[in-house]
Amino acid sequence: MKILFVGDIMGSAGRQAFLEVAIPMKRERRVDVIIVNGENSAAGKGITSKIAKQFFEAGADVITLGDHTYDQREVMPYLNEESRIIRPANFAPGTPGKGFVTVDTGAGKLNVINLIGRVFLNPYDCPFRKADLILNQLPKNIPTFVDMHAEATSEKMAMGHYLAGRVTAVVGTHTHVQTSDERILKNHTAYLTDAGMTGSNDSIIGCEKEAVLKRFLTGLPARFEPAKGDVTLEGIIVTCEAHGGKATAVERLRIPFHG
Numbered sequence: 001m002k003i004l005f006v007g008d009i010m011g012s013a014g015r016q017a018f019l020e021v022a023i024p025m026k027r028e029r030r031v032d033v034i035i036v037n038g039e040n041s042a043a044g045k046g047i048t049s050k051i052a053k054q055f056f057e058a059g060a061d062v063i064t065l066g067d068h069t070y071d072q073r074e075v076m077p078y079l080n081e082e083s084r085i086i087r088p089a090n091f092a093p094g095t096p097g098k099g100f101v102t103v104d105t106g107a108g109k110l111n112v113i114n115l116i117g118r119v120f121l122n123p124y125d126c127p128f129r130k131a132d133l134i135l136n137q138l139p140k141n142i143p144t145f146v147d148m149h150a151e152a153t154s155e156k157m158a159m160g161h162y163l164a165g166r167v168t169a170v171v172g173t174h175t176h177v178q179t180s181d182e183r184i185l186k187n188h189t190a191y192l193t194d195a196g197m198t199g200s201n202d203s204i205i206g207c208e209k210e211a212v213l214k215r216f217l218t219g220l221p222a223r224f225e226p227a228k229g230d231v232t233l234e235g236i237i238v239t240c241e242a243h244g245g246k247a248t249a250v251e252r253l254r255i256p257f258h259g
Contacts, residue, residue: 010199010206011226046071088116117150188246196234203227
């Protein structure tokens with residue numbers, strides 16, 4: 001099984017790159033499954049049900065989210081209705097949505113778990129203990145992919161080693177800066193600290209530079225808008241056994257979008 005994971009989609013330019021770069025990879029059978037982090041796809045602030053449906057209709061199998069999950073209030077009912085869009089599992093109990101899913105793909109079944117870190121972020125429930133609880137509930141002997149949405153590289157790396165041998169892959173999101181440490185940890189678990197961003201390189205982590213610079217220079221409030229030029233799709237392809245889920249190869253991606 002070849003799993004394509006696409007890093008945080010940033011705004012309309014990132015959405016277009018995903019549809020025109022990632023989706024054809026599945027149609028051409030270069031990958032079997034597509035997971036995408038969509039938490040910045042609605043103008044950089046969350047996701048809407050319309051955008052999520054567009055991704056699914058195009059061929060995405062699972063959408064993961066993060067700290068901007070509830071920025072678009074209209075999406076909350078949809079999170080309870082559509083099991084293939086998941087938010088961090090260690091959000092407070094009773095919040096809209098679910099943190100993991102098992103999907104049937106053309107290449108077999110796949111578990112996907114979404115977690116969020118606590119270092120430099122809000123005091124969410126413990127992602128490590130939540131991962132333990134979820135793994136006890138999920139079907140065994142099939143690939144399990146974990147999106148660890150976190151600020152600190154140390155926390156993401158800790159999760160990789162904590163789950164090594166128990167899941168197929170642990171891939172980080174959130175910082176919008178792709179790291180170059182893709183590897184297979186002991187016991188056949190693929191790892192990458194951050195998958196990066198699908199959005200504009202001519203930006204400051206996906207946002208128009210001028211507003212961000214104004215905020216740093218003056219401390220005054222500024223409206224951040226997603227940038228649109230020089231767009232690149234970033235992510236990773238994890239190859240694994242369909243039965244048992246052991247990772248056998250990892251390939252980090254940076255694909256320019258010329259649309």
